[in-house]
Amino acid sequence: xxxxxxxxxxxxxxxxxxxxxxxxxxxxEGEKVVxxxxxxxxxxxxxxKLSEAKTFDQSIFIVERxxxxxxxSHPIACVQAVEDIAGIEVPERALYIRSIVQELERLHSHLLxxxxxxxxxxxxxxFMWSWKYREPVCDIxxxxxxxxxxxxxxKVSGVxxxxxxxHVSYILxxxxxxxxxxxxxxxxxxxxxxxxxxLKGVGVLTKxxxxxxxxxxxxxxxSGIPYDVRRDHPYAAYGRVxxxxxxxxxxxxxxxxxVRILEMYESISIIRQCLDKMPKGPIDAKVKxxxxxxxxxxxxxxxxxxFHYVRSDGANSPVRHKVRAPTYMNFPTFKATxxxxxxxxxxxxxxxxxxxxxxxxxxxVVRPDDPNKTVMSAEDLIRxxxxxxxxxxxxxxxxx
Amino acid sequence: xSFKLNVxxxxxxxxxxxxxxxxxxxxxxxxxxxxxxxxxxxxxxLVGSIKHADVLLCTGSCNRLSAERVRRLYEQVPKxxxxxxxxxxxxxxxxxxxxxxxxxxxxxxxxxxxxxxGCPPKPEAIIDGIVKLVKKLRDTK
Amino acid sequence: MTAHELIENLRxxxxxxxxxxxxxxxxxxxxTIEPNDITGFAHFLFRDMGCRxxxxxxxxxxxxxxxxxxxSRDDSGIVITIRAKLKDKNDPxxxxxxxxxxxxxWIEREMHELFGIEFDGHPNMKPLLLADDWPEGVYPLRKxxxxxxxxxxx
Numbered sequence: 001x002x003x004x005x006x007x008x009x010x011x012x013x014x015x016x017x018x019x020x021x022x023x024x025x026x027x028x029e030g031e032k033v034v035x036x037x038x039x040x041x042x043x044x045x046x047x048x049k050l051s052e053a054k055t056f057d058q059s060i061f062i063v064e065r066x067x068x069x070x071x072x073s074h075p076i077a078c079v080q081a082v083e084d085i086a087g088i089e090v091p092e093r094a095l096y097i098r099s100i101v102q103e104l105e106r107l108h109s110h111l112l113x114x115x116x117x118x119x120x121x122x123x124x125x126x127f128m129w130s131w132k133y134r135e136p137v138c139d140i141x142x143x144x145x146x147x148x149x150x151x152x153x154x155k156v157s158g159v160x161x162x163x164x165x166x167h168v169s170y171i172l173x174x175x176x177x178x179x180x181x182x183x184x185x186x187x188x189x190x191x192x193x194x195x196x197x198x199l200k201g202v203g204v205l206t207k208x209x210x211x212x213x214x215x216x217x218x219x220x221x222x223s224g225i226p227y228d229v230r231r232d233h234p235y236a237a238y239g240r241v242x243x244x245x246x247x248x249x250x251x252x253x254x255x256x257x258x259v260r261i262l263e264m265y266e267s268i269s270i271i272r273q274c275l276d277k278m279p280k281g282p283i284d285a286k287v288k289x290x291x292x293x294x295x296x297x298x299x300x301x302x303x304x305x306x307f308h309y310v311r312s313d314g315a316n317s318p319v320r321h322k323v324r325a326p327t328y329m330n331f332p333t334f335k336a337t338x339x340x341x342x343x344x345x346x347x348x349x350x351x352x353x354x355x356x357x358x359x360x361x362x363x364x365v366v367r368p369d370d371p372n373k374t375v376m377s378a379e380d381l382i383r384x385x386x387x388x389x390x391x392x393x394x395x396x397x398x399x400x
Numbered sequence: 401x402s403f404k405l406n407v408x409x410x411x412x413x414x415x416x417x418x419x420x421x422x423x424x425x426x427x428x429x430x431x432x433x434x435x436x437x438x439x440x441x442x443x444x445x446l447v448g449s450i451k452h453a454d455v456l457l458c459t460g461s462c463n464r465l466s467a468e469r470v471r472r473l474y475e476q477v478p479k480x481x482x483x484x485x486x487x488x489x490x491x492x493x494x495x496x497x498x499x500x501x502x503x504x505x506x507x508x509x510x511x512x513x514x515x516x517x518g519c520p521p522k523p524e525a526i527i528d529g530i531v532k533l534v535k536k537l538r539d540t541k
Numbered sequence: 542m543t544a545h546e547l548i549e550n551l552r553x554x555x556x557x558x559x560x561x562x563x564x565x566x567x568x569x570x571x572x573t574i575e576p577n578d579i580t581g582f583a584h585f586l587f588r589d590m591g592c593r594x595x596x597x598x599x600x601x602x603x604x605x606x607x608x609x610x611x612x613s614r615d616d617s618g619i620v621i622t623i624r625a626k627l628k629d630k631n632d633p634x635x636x637x638x639x640x641x642x643x644x645x646x647w648i649e650r651e652m653h654e655l656f657g658i659e660f661d662g663h664p665n666m667k668p669l670l671l672a673d674d675w676p677e678g679v680y681p682l683r684k685x686x687x688x689x690x691x692x693x694x695x
Contacts, residue, residue: 132436
């Protein structure tokens, strides 16, 4: 590649680990990325239109399947939007159960992310171990809700299933076992000098750009914006428990990792407080009718704010149901974080926003003079990223 | 053919293809490789290139943009290659069958050899499905 | 800033351009404006009032297209929604707010694709979600959209 020659590198639409298809074009000059274009739509399933043909109860099941990992966030936001229309009061026990399920989801999502990030960087042990320690969280979900994912827990005016007394001690025991494992992962990731060299200063999203793009979740908190729906627009039981909103100032990939890892501790604390404070009582206000009106529901999903708008005309189905997932706003921050960085950092910068493509919608590098020729595949880019880590290790004299 | 099949069933290389899914199935597939379930001890591996695939594990409800690519990818795979439709979406488009963007179920686009239902199928179901596929292949030799 | 203060600020800045304000609750405000005024309101809320842009929702109502722009005032937990009604359903136009708010680029592309609304001055109006072979002029989220006939429809 000559110095001035531009090439485009494709990553995707099908790459072996990050399994949702999407299509980014990276335009590179030598080693540096100079522009990026994104084509999503590989996951577009027409959910908003489908929702209009279903009853309010049925839409929740569709909405749950917007994204596998935000599998309780979207339903909670959806039912809250409907409850907002009618001013429905949800029983207190149900509010606590919603928070517990959502924090468990945050735990398993952040563990998943740590694993994927580890893989992209060539730390496959971190990948295997964090996914292994994710399993007990999935076990808790299965015990409490009946399924490892897609919990079908939420309904308008309450929750579908109660947390039985015998589950409480089971959950607490599993969380006690998980805590030292998170400590270990935290040490492995945050204290590693190679990862410091690899991730600090990489893919920086400035506070100003984060505001311009309306970035959300850990992506914006890592850039110093202390916005968290749980604290700022309290819902479920979050107004009744104490927790910290974790922020960092640097806005780089490392800062995003720090935010996610520290949030896991907050999640465990919130679940413990909820289990302790949860009152006895009904879990469903059994409201059947939704009057005409419009409502908004938003929650803090693991990736950021999920926002739902529902309009009703008094019938059984929504007239309009707008779904906005957090990755939809975080995705375009690519323009600010990838441009000017090297190709070998592209995959980890991509992964740093924890993109849930199915919420939104995948990467490619192609030669401009022959657009049909693939110069690099996603596998190549991941390999480049892993090789960069090896080079840094060798430079530091670290034997692995 | 039977020699190839014999070798294939001893160590299956799986290429994972998502045609528009919520990602849960995709996560459960990767989960099956992690220490608790550890599919790799059976010689089953995920491969990065379609050219190395013995089994095409398809998730997702085949939306318009993906359907054409699924067809093309199937044409590129060296045969014999067996297709497994994974998850409710892969089997029949699941909840999304009435959407304007999901046109045909997977088995109308490419021939499917095995179906693993579930939303998402648990890793145990994946193991069960692969075992059944291997048995079917060995019985047809 | 309370909802009350936000309303006062809007009224004193825009006067009669604020056609209607509905305070659904202390946390939910709905403000109706003329479509021509959208860039002024977007700039005021985003730049002057420090509100965050949440998303925009297009709705196919029977007599118009409504576009709802949702903003959040996070320090007080308020969601303020600006409603603009586009009366001409055959040729719906409104100014793009993307030059003011970068985060609005995608949703305006999506609304254009799924509803057929034109966003004047949008810097990058390209398809976002639908397939390349999706027929021109067919907008799936409109109420008059007729899905294609398929044998497997019950």
